[in-house]
Amino acid sequence: MRGPSHRLRFGAGVALGAVVGVWLAHGMVVQEQRDAATDLEVRKATVTLQALESLLQHGDPREVALGWRAKTPSVTQVRITRGTQLVAPESRRLLREEKPLYDRGQRLATAVQTNLEEGARKAEIEVEWLPGPRLLLAAPYEDKGVVEIETAPLPPPPSTGWLAFVLALLGAVIAFAALALVFGERRVQLSIAAAAVLGLALLALGRWSIAQVEDDRRAGAGALTQRIDEQSALVQSLGGAPGNWDVDEFRKPRPPLAAGAGRLRGALLSADLLALVVLFLAGLGAFSRIGVELRKNRQAYLYIAPAILGMLLLVFYPFTYGITLSFTDSNIYNTSKSIPEVWVGLRNYAEILGQFSFVKRTESGVVFNYLNFYWTLLFTIVWTVCNVALGVSSGLFLALILNTRALALRPLYRVLLILPWALPTYITALIWKGMFHQQFGVINQVLQVFGASAINWFDHPFTSFLAAWTTNAWLSFPFMMVVALGALQSIPADLYEAARVDGASRWQQFRAITLPSLRPALVPAVIISVVWTFNQFNVIFLVTGGDPSGSTEILITQAYKFAFERYRYGYAAAYSTVIFGILLVYGTIQNRLSKATEA
Amino acid sequence: MKRAFFFALLASGVAAAQTDLVVWHSYRAAEKSAIEKVAASFNASHPGIKVTTLAVPYDAFADKISAAVPRGKGPDIFIYAQDRLGGWIEAGNTVEPIDFFVDDATKARFIPSTMEAMTYRGTVWGLPVNYKVITLIYNKKLVQKPPATTTELVTLAKKLTDKASGRFGLAYWYSDYYYHAALQNAFGGRVFEGNTAKPVLNAPENVKGLELLVSWIDEGILPAEPSTALITALFNGGKAAMIFTGPWFLGEIDPGIDWGLAPLPKVVEAGGKPLRPWMTVEGAFIAAPSKHKDAAYEFVKFLTDLESAKVMALEGRQSPSNKAAYDDPKVANDPVLKAFRTQVEVAVPMPNLPEMTMVWSPATIMMASVAKRTIAPKPALDKAEAEVLKAVSELHRK
Numbered sequence: 001m002r003g004p005s006h007r008l009r010f011g012a013g014v015a016l017g018a019v020v021g022v023w024l025a026h027g028m029v030v031q032e033q034r035d036a037a038t039d040l041e042v043r044k045a046t047v048t049l050q051a052l053e054s055l056l057q058h059g060d061p062r063e064v065a066l067g068w069r070a071k072t073p074s075v076t077q078v079r080i081t082r083g084t085q086l087v088a089p090e091s092r093r094l095l096r097e098e099k100p101l102y103d104r105g106q107r108l109a110t111a112v113q114t115n116l117e118e119g120a121r122k123a124e125i126e127v128e129w130l131p132g133p134r135l136l137l138a139a140p141y142e143d144k145g146v147v148e149i150e151t152a153p154l155p156p157p158p159s160t161g162w163l164a165f166v167l168a169l170l171g172a173v174i175a176f177a178a179l180a181l182v183f184g185e186r187r188v189q190l191s192i193a194a195a196a197v198l199g200l201a202l203l204a205l206g207r208w209s210i211a212q213v214e215d216d217r218r219a220g221a222g223a224l225t226q227r228i229d230e231q232s233a234l235v236q237s238l239g240g241a242p243g244n245w246d247v248d249e250f251r252k253p254r255p256p257l258a259a260g261a262g263r264l265r266g267a268l269l270s271a272d273l274l275a276l277v278v279l280f281l282a283g284l285g286a287f288s289r290i291g292v293e294l295r296k297n298r299q300a301y302l303y304i305a306p307a308i309l310g311m312l313l314l315v316f317y318p319f320t321y322g323i324t325l326s327f328t329d330s331n332i333y334n335t336s337k338s339i340p341e342v343w344v345g346l347r348n349y350a351e352i353l354g355q356f357s358f359v360k361r362t363e364s365g366v367v368f369n370y371l372n373f374y375w376t377l378l379f380t381i382v383w384t385v386c387n388v389a390l391g392v393s394s395g396l397f398l399a400l401i402l403n404t405r406a407l408a409l410r411p412l413y414r415v416l417l418i419l420p421w422a423l424p425t426y427i428t429a430l431i432w433k434g435m436f437h438q439q440f441g442v443i444n445q446v447l448q449v450f451g452a453s454a455i456n457w458f459d460h461p462f463t464s465f466l467a468a469w470t471t472n473a474w475l476s477f478p479f480m481m482v483v484a485l486g487a488l489q490s491i492p493a494d495l496y497e498a499a500r501v502d503g504a505s506r507w508q509q510f511r512a513i514t515l516p517s518l519r520p521a522l523v524p525a526v527i528i529s530v531v532w533t534f535n536q537f538n539v540i541f542l543v544t545g546g547d548p549s550g551s552t553e554i555l556i557t558q559a560y561k562f563a564f565e566r567y568r569y570g571y572a573a574a575y576s577t578v579i580f581g582i583l584l585v586y587g588t589i590q591n592r593l594s595k596a597t598e599a
Numbered sequence: 600m601k602r603a604f605f606f607a608l609l610a611s612g613v614a615a616a617q618t619d620l621v622v623w624h625s626y627r628a629a630e631k632s633a634i635e636k637v638a639a640s641f642n643a644s645h646p647g648i649k650v651t652t653l654a655v656p657y658d659a660f661a662d663k664i665s666a667a668v669p670r671g672k673g674p675d676i677f678i679y680a681q682d683r684l685g686g687w688i689e690a691g692n693t694v695e696p697i698d699f700f701v702d703d704a705t706k707a708r709f710i711p712s713t714m715e716a717m718t719y720r721g722t723v724w725g726l727p728v729n730y731k732v733i734t735l736i737y738n739k740k741l742v743q744k745p746p747a748t749t750t751e752l753v754t755l756a757k758k759l760t761d762k763a764s765g766r767f768g769l770a771y772w773y774s775d776y777y778y779h780a781a782l783q784n785a786f787g788g789r790v791f792e793g794n795t796a797k798p799v800l801n802a803p804e805n806v807k808g809l810e811l812l813v814s815w816i817d818e819g820i821l822p823a824e825p826s827t828a829l830i831t832a833l834f835n836g837g838k839a840a841m842i843f844t845g846p847w848f849l850g851e852i853d854p855g856i857d858w859g860l861a862p863l864p865k866v867v868e869a870g871g872k873p874l875r876p877w878m879t880v881e882g883a884f885i886a887a888p889s890k891h892k893d894a895a896y897e898f899v900k901f902l903t904d905l906e907s908a909k910v911m912a913l914e915g916r917q918s919p920s921n922k923a924a925y926d927d928p929k930v931a932n933d934p935v936l937k938a939f940r941t942q943v944e945v946a947v948p949m950p951n952l953p954e955m956t957m958v959w960s961p962a963t964i965m966m967a968s969v970a971k972r973t974i975a976p977k978p979a980l981d982k983a984e985a986e987v988l989k990a991v992s993e994l995h996r997k
Contacts, residue, residue, distance in 0.1 A: 084699065094699070096893065099699045099700075099892075102699040103696050103698075103699065106696060106698055106721070106722045107696075107722075109721070113720065114720070117796065117797070118796070118995050144721075332686050332689070332690065332953055332956060332994070333686075333689045333953065333994060333995075334690070335665065336669050336690050336691045434828075437824055438823045438824050439762075439765065439823050440829070456823075456824075456971060458824070459971050459973060546964075548971070548973065549964050549967075549968055550964060565956075565959060566956075566960055566990060567686075567994075568994070
């Protein structure tokens with residue numbers, strides 16, 4: 001079959017890529033300009049507010065503020081409060097509708113106090129946008145008061161029009177059309193031409209936009225200096241002294257306004273790369289192939305659409321959200337902040353995986369750091385291996401006994417032995433915890449009957465582990481027993497008969513017939529029970545609770561504690577992601593091995 | 600059709616004239632009907648406002664507030680203990696400061712320490728509704744006169760203890776930091792230095808408090824591995840003569856037990872200062888995104904005034920924070936309410952700083968290991984302090 005024309009495909013690719021690249025670039029440039037303008041206006045207003053604050057240190061605040069405002073055209077409103085009193089523009093008690101002013105005073109006073117104790121954490125200058133757009137800036141004043149200014153309506157931010165962007169798009173398309181006439185249907189040449197045309201157009205556009213943004217910056221720096229000079233002169237004429245007023249929200253000096261556009265450059269480059277990817281996807285026919293597939297199996301995709309939607313909402317969204325959260329420092333303090341604001345990259349992972357020293361040697365002997373990830377991982381692995389080993393061997397043992405044909409009351413035993421599995425784990429775990437109580441627990445009482453002394457089960461990591469192990473063994477053997485029993489009953493009896501005729505002993509029969517026949521049933525059961533035990537939250541949380549000192553936590557209970565006792569959501573999310581990774585690796589390896597056993 | 604339209608218009612007109620307030624609480628049974636009664640009498644006396652109460656299960660309450668309120672989907676008013684207050688304030692847009700509304704007369708009507716529990720970094724955020732505090736509850740058949748000092752307590756408890764048959768003179772959940780706080784506070788101990796968020800878990804006074812507990816354990820008057828279930832079983836079986844517990848325990852007591860309440864004894868080791876338990880104060884808070892804050896404050900004030908406090912006390916069986924309620928003869932003659940009122944005089948509000956949530960986990964581990972005598976008080980506190988400092992710095996770090 002002869003495919004559609006390469007020229008057409010690459011032409012569409014150039015057009016599509018150019019649209020994507022130009023559209024993204026325009027968005028980024030406008031955003032950058034808007035951010036820079038906002039930042040500049042806030043800085044100018046901050047300088048203005050700081051100038052007023054410096055004047056307020058002497059004289060009657062009302063007169064000073066009104067005198068200053070009369071000579072500052074950029075400010076339309078000044079308000080000063082002290083506790084529940086309004087000081088300027090008039091002197092009276094605050095009205096009930098003016099509660100926000102009072103609350104602001106309290107909030108700023110708290111911010112100053114908090115920052116004194118804990119370093120810069122809370123804004124000491126509050127910025128608010130009013131319709132207009134106008135700016136409201138407020139700083140703390142004396143005892144739980146505020147001094148706040150409202151600016152005159154601000155000019156709209158400079159915004160680059162679409163002209164240059166549309167020109168770049170058209171230029172790329174026309175240039176490619178011209179080149180396509182020259183090259184004909186030669187694919188390699190066409191792809192090089194397309195990439196070159198699109199890349200050059202976007203690069204030129206990028207250079208031009210960066211120049212624009214830099215021009216704006218220079219103008220902004222000039223405006224800021226002008227504002228500082230104006231206010232310095234005004235303050236001096238009113239009898240004050242100028243200071244360094246160009247500060248941030250924590251009232252720390254800011255570096256001078258730089259002319260660079262480093263962030264924009266990187267962002268534009270990534271947009272260009274995306275445009276090239278789109279170009280090649282279209283040019284090499286990926287889009288048309290997907291479209292053909294969708295059309296061919298329209299009915300099949302329609303049928304699975306509801307399921308895909310459900311999976312997206314219920315599985316992939318929480319999953320992606322959890323993984324995203326693991327790259328943040330989300331905790332009880334900042335739940336209302338957005339994810340980019342609390343982004344910390346790989347720090348959580350570095351903290352979890354990067355600390356190896358869980359054993360320390362001190363003069364009083366070896367000390368373990370039980371909160372360390374590797375201790376918990378080690379404990380979890382020991383816990384899983386011991387439990388699965390005990391579960392499989394005890395289950396198999398019981399299944400072999402129950403499989404004896406001559407055994408009387410077989411169905412009764414079977415029902416009794418499945419009971420631990422039928423009871424809710426929660427209840428069983430709590431019953432076992434009670435049985436391990438030091439004084440009133442039945443286990444210690446039995447020990448004492450035989451003359452042994454009572455054991456404080458949860459005082460030592462090892463005995464605590466034994467208690468949890470026993471509980472989990474009680475909970476896990478019925479499953480293995482049922483699986484093994486089912487498999488045992490499906491082994492044909494004539495195999496054993498033939499073996500007996502050949503003179504095989506009981507042990508040889510077990511080794512050569514029973515075990516290999518059980519394998520296909522037991523291997524998947526072991527895989528499942530490893531995953532279950534690895535994440536056996538109930539038993540650990542309810543029986544040992546991590547006692548003593550968090551030494552018997554498994555990974556999943558530790559993640560829970562980080563999230564809901566220490567309120568470090570981001571850290572706990574990273575912990576869970578690590579657990580997921582471990583189980584993913586285990587699952588993949590195990591899958592390969594079991595495929596090998598099946599073959 | 601026209602008529603229906605007319606009625607719809609009329610209905611919307613009425614709705615606009617009326618302010619609807621939604622109150623979330625976590626009360627059940629008697630407490631629930633008491634608050635519903637208060638809401639009904641508020642609605643009757645305030646024609647323009649209609650208060651609707653909604654009971655939200657306690658387990659999910661705090662998480663629901665954290666999730667719903669900042670997004671503007673929650674109630675106008677909610678009632679909860681002060682321990683989560685700091686966290687909600689720091690997270691922002693959850694609790695509305697009401698410092699501006701609260702005048703001195705309103706402040707003066709509450710037991711001072713309950714008002715303190717509603718204050719975070721110098722600002723008032725809610726009005727206290729009731730408090731819960733640990734006191735001494737004893738079995739009248741075993742204890743004729745409750746002990747006034749710790750020396751008497753130990754002597755009496757020793758006499759009543761027979762470990763072999765599982766009888767104990769004193770039983771309480773001493774391995775829990777909340778219960779233990781009474782001992783450390785008696786010596787002037789504290790979790791945070793002054794009004795700051797600087798943890799001082801290993802303050803010398805806290806060491807003394809823990810040493811007192813260790814001396815009690817060594818006397819053998821306390822059961823090993825305590826838990827609420829064990830304490831309840833012992834007390835109801837007549838095997839624990841005295842217990843330290845709060846109002847939440849009263850519903851658990853077997854009707855066959857003849858019990859009494861008394862203030863916690865004075866600590867001889869601390870120079871005769873009383874045991875000072877932590878108290879939890881339930882406050883009524885206004886949600887920051889609420890559109891009717893003035894009306895909401897009217898209700899919060901009404902809920903904590905004298906008449907409502909009496910309803911909440913006598914019908915809801917709560918200990919009201921309103922001082923004047925205890926002048927009412929019915930309240931004054933109620934032995935339970937009277938006992939808690941006496942105890943609250945020396946109680947200390949549990950810290951409402953969000954950093955407190957970082958304390959619980961290390962403190963629990965510390966208490967468990969000290970209670971089992973695997974580590975001495977001082978090093979245990981040093982270790983817990985180091986862990987809390989680390990957790991707090993991780994939280995504060997930007």
